[in-house]
Amino acid sequence: SSRHCPWKMNQLPPKSAVASPVSESTSSRGEALDNLSMDSFWLEVENIKQSTEAEQEECSLADVKTQEEGEAEAEWLQDAGLAELLGEPAGDKDNLVLLSTLTRTQAAAVQRRLDTYSRSRRRRNKQPVRDVRDVFAAGGSQDTAAEKEESSPDPLWHNLRTSNTQRKTQDYSCTVRNPGKEEVFNMDVAYSEQAAVLLKGSFLSEPRKLKDGNALTKFKIPKGRLGVTRIGDLSAQDMKKIPTLALIELTALCDILGFELKRNKAAKLKTTEKRLFGVPLNTLLENDQKLLPNTKVPLLLQALLSCLEKRGLETEGILRVSGSQTRIKSLEQKLERDFYSGLFRWDDVHQNDVSGLLKRFIRELPAPLLTAEYLPAFAAVQNIPDLKQRLQALNLLILILPESNRNTLKALLEFLSKVVAREKNNKMNLWNVSTVMAPNLFMHKGLPNKIPEGKEKQLAEGAADVVRMMIHYQDLLWTVSSFLVAQVRKLNESNSKRYQFCDKRIKNLLRKIHADKDKVEKNQGEPSKVVKVHASLLLKDSLEVHLNNATRVADVLRQFQKNLCQNGWNIVNTVNLLKCNNSTECTNLLLYEVGGNIGEHCLDPDTYLLDLYHINPHAEWIIKQNPSCPRMF
Numbered sequence: 001s002s003r004h005c006p007w008k009m010n011q012l013p014p015k016s017a018v019a020s021p022v023s024e025s026t027s028s029r030g031e032a033l034d035n036l037s038m039d040s041f042w043l044e045v046e047n048i049k050q051s052t053e054a055e056q057e058e059c060s061l062a063d064v065k066t067q068e069e070g071e072a073e074a075e076w077l078q079d080a081g082l083a084e085l086l087g088e089p090a091g092d093k094d095n096l097v098l099l100s101t102l103t104r105t106q107a108a109a110v111q112r113r114l115d116t117y118s119r120s121r122r123r124r125n126k127q128p129v130r131d132v133r134d135v136f137a138a139g140g141s142q143d144t145a146a147e148k149e150e151s152s153p154d155p156l157w158h159n160l161r162t163s164n165t166q167r168k169t170q171d172y173s174c175t176v177r178n179p180g181k182e183e184v185f186n187m188d189v190a191y192s193e194q195a196a197v198l199l200k201g202s203f204l205s206e207p208r209k210l211k212d213g214n215a216l217t218k219f220k221i222p223k224g225r226l227g228v229t230r231i232g233d234l235s236a237q238d239m240k241k242i243p244t245l246a247l248i249e250l251t252a253l254c255d256i257l258g259f260e261l262k263r264n265k266a267a268k269l270k271t272t273e274k275r276l277f278g279v280p281l282n283t284l285l286e287n288d289q290k291l292l293p294n295t296k297v298p299l300l301l302q303a304l305l306s307c308l309e310k311r312g313l314e315t316e317g318i319l320r321v322s323g324s325q326t327r328i329k330s331l332e333q334k335l336e337r338d339f340y341s342g343l344f345r346w347d348d349v350h351q352n353d354v355s356g357l358l359k360r361f362i363r364e365l366p367a368p369l370l371t372a373e374y375l376p377a378f379a380a381v382q383n384i385p386d387l388k389q390r391l392q393a394l395n396l397l398i399l400i401l402p403e404s405n406r407n408t409l410k411a412l413l414e415f416l417s418k419v420v421a422r423e424k425n426n427k428m429n430l431w432n433v434s435t436v437m438a439p440n441l442f443m444h445k446g447l448p449n450k451i452p453e454g455k456e457k458q459l460a461e462g463a464a465d466v467v468r469m470m471i472h473y474q475d476l477l478w479t480v481s482s483f484l485v486a487q488v489r490k491l492n493e494s495n496s497k498r499y500q501f502c503d504k505r506i507k508n509l510l511r512k513i514h515a516d517k518d519k520v521e522k523n524q525g526e527p528s529k530v531v532k533v534h535a536s537l538l539l540k541d542s543l544e545v546h547l548n549n550a551t552r553v554a555d556v557l558r559q560f561q562k563n564l565c566q567n568g569w570n571i572v573n574t575v576n577l578l579k580c581n582n583s584t585e586c587t588n589l590l591l592y593e594v595g596g597n598i599g600e601h602c603l604d605p606d607t608y609l610l611d612l613y614h615i616n617p618h619a620e621w622i623i624k625q626n627p628s629c630p631r632m633f
Contacts, residue, residue: 040320041435041460047322048363048439070120072263073113076251081244085114097494098244101487105192109252183388185219187228187481191392192252199256217387219476225611227553227604229480231399231406234488235599239403241488242480246399249484250377253393259383262376276300276336278364281404291340296407300339303346304358305415312351313418314425319436323353331357359440362412368444369409371401379442381469382462394469395477399484413474420471434468441467489597489616496597529613533591535560535623543623547610553591554605560589560623594620 077086081098102110186194221228234242254261275287284298292299312318331353338344346354368375378397384390398406416433423429428436442463470477532542533556543563545556593601593612596619603612609621 038435038457038460038464040432041438041464043320044436044439045443045460047325048443051325051328051360070117073117073120075263075265076113076247077110077117079244080110080248080251082110086117097491100494101245101490102248103190103193103252103483105190105196105252105256106248109192109248109255112255113251182218182220185221185388185391185476187221187479188224188483190249190252190483191389191396191481192249192256195253195256195389216472219388219391219473221476221479223604223606224482225608226482226485226615227607229482229485229601229604231410231478231480233602233604234480234485235601237599238488238492238601241491242484243400245484245487246396250393250396250400253389253396257384257389259380262380263374264372264376274336276339277332277361278366280366281369281402281408285404296404297411298408300335301358301361301408301411303339304354304361305411307346307349307354308351308358309415309418312354313422315351316425316427318351318419318426318428319355319359320428320432321352323350323356325356327353328356328360332360359437362440363444369405369412369441370397371405372444374400375442375444378466379459379463381466391469391473391476394466394473395479395481398470398477399480409470410474410478413471416471417474430468430472431464434471435464438463438467485601492597492599529610531609531613531621533560533621533623545609547613549608549610551609552605553603553607553609556591556609556621557589557605557623588626590624590626592622592624594622 074086077083099107099110231239251261276284281298284300285295288295288299308318327350331349335344335357362369370378374397378394381390381393381397384393398409401409416437419426419428419433420430438460442459529547531545531547533545534542543556543560545551545559591603593603593616596616598616598619612619
């Protein structure tokens, strides 16, 4: 029936006819695809269809709905914190400070959307919106946005449009990467700026789908003097700024690469009488936090993953072998009734049924885990030919996700990595796991759009490839790029200075090139510095630290350990403070940068503190206990 998923088992292609998700210019990529089977994907699709037939639900790979001209651009500008450019009152006018932090490619992306929106408004005979250049003008100019666009087009955007037009007709030669080779993943410079530099060169490609995850290209994030920042290291206040910056950067990257960033309208969630399955993530977490404060991942999902980790990781075909649909439906009803009371008996449940419950929980969310707005963008990542740039786009998409979705996705991916690590016993390699989980993440009953005929295999393979990348490269993807942290610092500095936009010198602000990384200005006359580090929970007095060019966070924590001993702490307490769960690899103490141009920032142990001091001289440094470790006092 057409109301169900568009794929039918009798329509599936033979195993040998595996098509590439994008046109390939090398035979090696096609050969890699030929060696893989999509049987697990199609079997999972059939299982999903059977489980939903009785409920008369539709399911389809996500596709974007057509919007009127200018509508998408207006939504984009609002989501980017630039609603005031549309002539609408903004809730926080300081959001315009955001424009002062943009790189040249990011500024071109903003200008492009504003120009498109302005043209659409003029076609509707509405009052023209403010040109972004007017925001920074001293006043007196009566030129309309159209006149400015025609008389003084932005040279950067003109060059990008010319380059992208040429690229569409250009046959790019792709150099195949050396599988297993380690490459540098630069997070100091904005991805879009990197892409602009490489625009005229060739892109490295990699065979998309390899059975052996160990053969995939390895990427290393070089640690600069300021260390590496992971998701969770920044305060909630600063993390709220990251999605806006990431959206602008992702759009700029897609502009450079010549790809359209597709977004859906936000889904309207239906109310449900259930308490677990089919309940919005935020509602689940609100209910769970009443029982267990600071819960970041739904308790039901934690329980499902915990059960599978204890008894299912060694089971052959786990996730792939489907449990009984009748039993799974019955277990769902029992969980709704008994989960919060603690009466549900997990030991009585077969592990294949638990994996079925896990997948059902993900599918039953009212909105996709990857969100209705950005599910098309996740799916479109497959169209980027270069692996590194696919990962850059994924990194930005994950930063854009709401916190509840991002935390839940991370918990799921960490579990899937554990399944892959037991491949010898459970016979589930990286590609097997990816093909099984892709339908559950990319097919959603709330997005019942039809798939273009002949595109099923392409979308299916692309979805599985995206899941594969998220599993294999999750440590990289959950990193906040240094250039984004630098932009957050600039935002905080500008807000604190009450940036004056009437200055004539910044009339053409969007056309200027801004540095993407912090440039540490080392004072030759001050090769060292004495600072105070606070640890009020442990010591009454501050710890004086002499900084030089070689002083790292790890050195300060070691110095702090010595002070604990000198102040009467016995050796047992000292050792416990420096260990977490009996592992010396996880320290129980962390150093935080607080205030100045940052809210709160958990520092990488390899951060050089004199460099950080020059970047943020007004911050306090505070030693705290690792929140993920049990408290010792």
